[in-house]
Amino acid sequence: ELKVEQNPLFLSMQEGKNYTIYCNYSTTSDRLYWYRQDPGKSLESLFVLLSNGAVKQEGRLMASLDTKARLSTLHITAAVHDLSATYFCAVGGNRDDKIIFGKGTRLHILP
Amino acid sequence: DTEVTQTPKHLVMGMTNKKSLKCEQHMGHRAMYWYKQKAKKPPELMFVYSYEKLSINESVPSRFSPECPNSSLLNLHLHALQPEDSALYLCASSQDRLPGSYEQYFGPGTRLTVT
Numbered sequence: 511e512l513k514v515e516q517n518p519l520f521l522s523m524q525e526g527k528n529y530t531i532y533c534n535y536s537t538t539s540d541r542l543y544w545y546r547q548d549p550g551k552s553l554e555s556l557f558v559l560l561s562n563g564a565v566k567q568e569g570r571l572m573a574s575l576d577t578k579a580r581l582s583t584l585h586i587t588a589a590v591h592d593l594s595a596t597y598f599c600a601v602g603g604n605r606d607d608k609i610i611f612g613k614g615t616r617l618h619i620l621p
Numbered sequence: 622d623t624e625v626t627q628t629p630k631h632l633v634m635g636m637t638n639k640k641s642l643k644c645e646q647h648m649g650h651r652a653m654y655w656y657k658q659k660a661k662k663p664p665e666l667m668f669v670y671s672y673e674k675l676s677i678n679e680s681v682p683s684r685f686s687p688e689c690p691n692s693s694l695l696n697l698h699l700h701a702l703q704p705e706d707s708a709l710y711l712c713a714s715s716q717d718r719l720p721g722s723y724e725q726y727f728g729p730g731t732r733l734t735v736t
Contacts, residue, residue: 528678541723543725545727552663552727553727555726590650607669607676608668608677609666609725614662
């Protein structure tokens with residue numbers, strides 16, 4: 511059974527600092543997603559990672575994937591207040607349409 | 622156009638009512654999804670349609686009935702719901718699971734309250 515663990519679940523950090531969110535999953539998968547969700551809103555797609563060693567960057571966010579370790583990271587560089595949100599990783603089932611979400615990381619960046 | 626639309630935005634219904642949620646996309650996507658999200662929780666997958674056929678049903682109670690009339694449209698029919706079914710219902714679509722365009726686009730959601 512596919513399980514996704516995300517940590518930390520809560521993160522309060524100062525502007526300008528760097529931090530990393532971790533996403534571990536339990537079985538082989540062919541795709542991993544990162545999403546952002548603002549309070550009361552829907553999900554915004556940030557990254558889709560498909561292969562071992564994949565790295566994608568958008569602004570202050572960088573995501574990477576290690577399929578052998580079944581681990582993805584979302585790294586935040588020089589955080590700014592606008593990045594405050596909940597970040598979810600989600601993992602696709604191997605060879606099926608299932609997508610399972612981690613519990614989410616509530617990120618609060620203090621100005 | 623990379624938009625998934627959902628109607629209505631808000632819905633309040635009694636436990637004896639029948640209502641439907643609607644989701645539409647015109648991106649030519651072949652997979653469409655229904656998720657349920659409770660406050661401060663992650664989205665939970667309910668149903669997946671692939672090429673207009675139901676491919677995944679995550680043991681959802683029969684009071685939720687999905688329908689995919691065509692490749693652009695996805696409905697969720699609701700009947701005899703319980704107050705604990707109150708949640709944000711999200712629709713999403715993606716091009717296909719194979720060969721490789723996996724990005725999933727979410728609609729704005731329908732906030733459902735069951736009284």
